[in-house]
Amino acid sequence: MAIQFEDKFKRKFYYLRLSVTDVCNFKCTYCLPDGYKPSGRKNSSFLSVPEVKRVVSAFASCGTSKVRITGGEPSLRKDFNDIVQAVASTKGINKVAMTTNGYRMESQVAQWRQAGLTHINVSLDSLDPRMFYQITGENKFSNVMSGIDRAFEVGYEQVKVNVVLMKDLNSGELPAFLHWIKDRPIQLRFIELMQTGEMDSFFDKYHKSGVSILNELIANGWIPKVREANDGPAQVFIHPDYKGEIGLIMPYEKHFCESCNRLRVSAMGKLHLCLFGEQGVELRDLLQEDTQSDALIERIQTQLQTKSVSHFLQDGNTGMTPHLASIGG
Structure with missing residues (x-):
């Protein structure tokens, strides 16, 4: 292993959140209420499978052991199984x-597992089909x-x-969710609604x-x-x-x-030190050849020394992230 990725506050980074697309087919009220809109960027292709392999290899050589593939909706990539395989095969x-x-999931989860996907998180903000439609904009x-049944x-x-719990929308569903997981091996993750630039x-x-x-x-025990x-950042609780x-x-x-303990790389190949941080640091120029790994590691480690002690959300700072889909939540 090369150097361990570490910032000036002695935090070590074992976890990479890797976005592979910012495209999503849902219109969730707290993320993309008006649906996905292309950015109009020139040369706006998402990371290729070889680029994904190179960035993951660099992180793995510096102590990262977990990669979460995010989006947008990552399964919209036609080469999604190849991406999973590339990540899973990284030493x-x-x-x-x-x-x-x-x-x-129902049609593809078996292929994902075969490709090497070890863990799945599913966004499901309501157990009421009508509320699900109200939040996501899709009758799915x-x-x-x-x-979910198929995954098991x-x-x-x-x-x-x-589950993003929202006051006066789905916040009253806590008892229903608890009943749902009583006999199911589901880790139900309640995520506090976060303020982004477009959602004040x-x-x-x-x-x-x-x-x-x-x-x-x-x-309640x-x-x-x-x-x-x-x-990840969740505080997990169990009950007998x-x-x-x-x-x-x-x-x-x-x-x-x-x-x-986590860093983010966007679908366009930018390093983000925090979900609510900055414009991002370009890595893509160092993802074109296998011979550039040392320079890639050095750039990441150098940037890590600029990572802030906090996201400062508690002070009302929303950072520069316009919405959660833009760098994978």
């Missing part, structure tokens, strides 16, 4: 995850639910389900603090689960009476950034 990578809206609830059929022992008024209207959910879980080094687990992602919590 040092032992977890290959994806985040998906789930609409293609039954497709997503069938896809093809051999996944656990599926993670991401939406945030003000629908934000619900994760602390209220945390207090309710603890009062849920206990914290021990974290692994390459785990439940087969499923609960994860809470609360970015407004005071010490949220202290355990940061």
Whole structure:
């Protein structure tokens, strides 16, 4: 292994979130309420499979062991299975995850598993088909639910389900979600609504603090689960009476950034040190040849020394990220 990627606050980075497209076919109210709109960039091709392989290899050689493939909706890439295979075959990578809206899972999840995908996160913001449609703009609830069932059929022992809880929309569904995971090996991850540049008024209207959910879980006998080094930001809770687990992602919590262990690369090949950070650092010029890996590693490590101690969301700073689909959430 080369140097371990580490910033000036001694945080080590075991986890890469790699976006492979910013295109999505859903119109979720908190992310792309008006649907996907091409940016109009010139030469705006997404990272190729060889470029993906090179960037993942550089991260793996510096201590990264987990890669999450994100979008937009990553399965919209026709070469998605090739991307999974390229990541999974990289020495040092032992977890290959994806985040998906789930609409293609039923038909394709067996192929994803065969290609080397080890973990799946599915976005599912409601167990009510009508509310699902209201939030996503798509009448695909039954497709997503069938896809989750299919994932278990093809051999996944656990599926993670991401839920953005929003006040006066789906926040009243907590009891239904808890009932749903009682006998299912699902890790239900409640994600606190995050404020981005284009979503100020939406945030003000629908934000619900994760602390209220945390207090309710603890009062009802849920206990914290021990974290692994390459785990994401969720605080995970387990209960003796439940087969499923609960994860809470609360970015407004005071010490949220202290355990940061992840970096992001956009579908256009830019390094982002934080979801709510900066314009990004160009890596693509160093992804054209296998011989450029040393220069690539040096550029990433140099930029890491500029990573801030916090995202400063708790101070009302929304950063420069226009919406979550732009760099993979």
